[in-house]
Amino acid sequence: MTLIGKALHFSVDLVLISTCLAGIKRNTGITVKTQTIGDDNVRGYIGKYLNIGESCYDYTVATLASSQYFVRK
Template identity: 65%
Template sequence: MTIVGKALHFSIDLALVSVCLAGVKRNTGLTPKLDSIEDNHMRGWAQKYLNVGESCYDYAVVSLGASQYFVRK
């Protein structure tokens, strides 16, 4: 696998973890404690990372809600 392929695979894995964390936040209210990160720059990157998961989660919910294969109960 090339470097580009590995980078793409790794970035998709990171996005899936972020989406899972967004699902946990939406369903339980539990979220990572970002206040424990001392470096403001790293805390900002962590918040951006979690926001990517929130955006992907919202997109998936809207897409599946508009699909004929899923129904809300």
């Protein structure tokens, strides 16, 4: 695999992990404790990373809710 392919695969994996963490947060209320992690810069980047997952989760839920193949129960 080329370097670009590996970077793309790694970035998609990171987005999937962030989206899973967003789903866990929405369904259970459990979230990542960012107060104990590094300095303010690191916490800012982690916050941005987790917000990407929130956005992907929201987009996925909205897309599935408007699809004819899924129904809310």
